Amino acid sequence: MTPLPPENVQDYPRPPALEPVPQRLRVTLGGAVVADSTRAYRVLETHHAPTYYIPPEDITAELIRAPGSSMCEWKGRASYWDVRAGGVTARRAAWSYATPIPTFRPMAGYVAFYAAQMEAAFVGDERVIPQPGGFYGGWVTANLTGRIKGAPGTEWW
Secondary structure, eight states: OOOOOEEEEGSSSOOEEEEEESSSSEETTEEEEEEEESOEEEEEEETTOEEEEEGGBBBBBBEEEEEEEHHHHHTTTEEEEEEEEHHHHHHHEEOSSSSGGGGGGGTTOOOOOOGGGGEEEETTTTEEEESSHHHSSOHHHHHHSSBBBBBBBBOOO
């Protein structure tokens, strides 16, 4: 197992940056593979755990459009998805940007999963921990240092 290089979330840029992910990403739910990809992107933003976006071709779960949307000042309008795999349905457990702003256009249609609602999510061989709080969807790995927002009192930094 190759450890991830150290990163301080306070050094991530604002506005956020998009970069390809060199590691394999895997997500499971109900004992089934939801996604398995070596072609993902991640978004890096100050004080956030990275958010990983997986191409739809690498997703084996059923995605069902969930009601509502939200607006990100950096990426555009997000759509939400229920995720069904292994006989389990996780409500509003993923999101995507069909037409993100130009900086994030390479990840158009790619899907991000809330690790807290999945059985497990992995970056390489490392099982991730969900970003604190219920709003943000970053994946926390052992290589991250610095204060990650999302816990009570940090939402509006």
